[in-house]
Amino acid sequence: MPLDSTYFKSAINAAAARAYQMATRFGLSHADREDLHQELLLDLLERAEQFDPDKGSAGTFTGMLSKHRASEFLYRLTKDRWRLSFCSGNEPDEGATDPLDALADTDAVLPQWGEVTNGFDELHFARDLDHALSRMDDEQRALFSLLLEHQDTPSACEASSVSSATFYRRLTDLKMHLRMFGIKAAA
Template sequence: MSDAAEDTRQWSPPMIRPVPSCRIAADDPGPSTLDLNDEPTRTLAIRMARHKARQLAARSEFSPADREDLAQELLLHVIRRAPKFDPSKGSIQAFIATLIARRAASLLRREMAAKRDAHQCCSLNMLIRADDGTRVELASTITEDAPDPRLFKRSRHSQHRVEMASDIATVLSRLPDDMRQLCERLKRESLSAAARSMGIPRSTLATRLSKLRKTFAAAGLDEYL
């Protein structure tokens, strides 16, 4: 059995309702529509979406468990863009390949940005160097009652980091429970893993991270972001 046949047999794609098509004059030669209700076209789109999903799932930004979700998201993008097909600009296969490639690049950028935001918003465990040469966690430097004695003599750079850590802790303390929970999870998990364990779409978590960035920026922590 070919890879294409195996892909379409093992995977149930989202239900495709009749898709509006982009038509040209009846006397114009060549295919004039991208009809995803047509079995060969549907099979082609599924095969290409799954192929790209396998490539994405193999990257460090994703995991094998993301493969089916990625394939469905890529295919749904093709469905939404089907009416934009213009036969004068290329073949159906080239059109689908371009849609999938661009959507895959967008998903990858979003995942990389989400991971970067997670690191930026949840780095109180990062190690900094005290003046005596030892390393301590940022979080340990923000207690008011019992500060680490190794940090009494700080350089200006170290003092700045301590103040920044205190500001970060203040912002985190004011976040809603779901936002704080997300930050805690992202200290240990990737965005995709957090989405699975929380039962929330990855795109939803990415949106929350975007809101976190705005919250930190509003608190004057643009340098940290």
């Protein structure tokens, strides 16, 4: 079956727009952005036969599909970076706790590849943290401030004005945001 030109244009637009959106929101490198763009475009073209114009527009179909595929890409990218920075093998250590649970301790925040050892690294870390903070939305920035103020997660959760489930979901989102900028918490 030949590819519909409307679907083809929608696929190109959706892949480009989603790659740009994710790159600016999460600070992806140029290489990661290109990988995401190519992966989205290929996936959208492979799934062209699943599109039914009677059920919806090509733009809606490609937009929703690109959203789901982009989140999967970011999950895999984060998982790969976590493995590189925390593990020696392919799987996380079963006995290890999540090193990002120490996020509330500002002295524990370190660059992804190890401890700050000199002024040059500290300068780059400060720049990376400033960049991550500048890319946060208001909700993430408020949570980060709350964690800095209370210095421990349970008391920050109690002080927040949201349910504990919402608080910990937002904390997970904040951790992912910081991971995307190469920042992790010390174990």
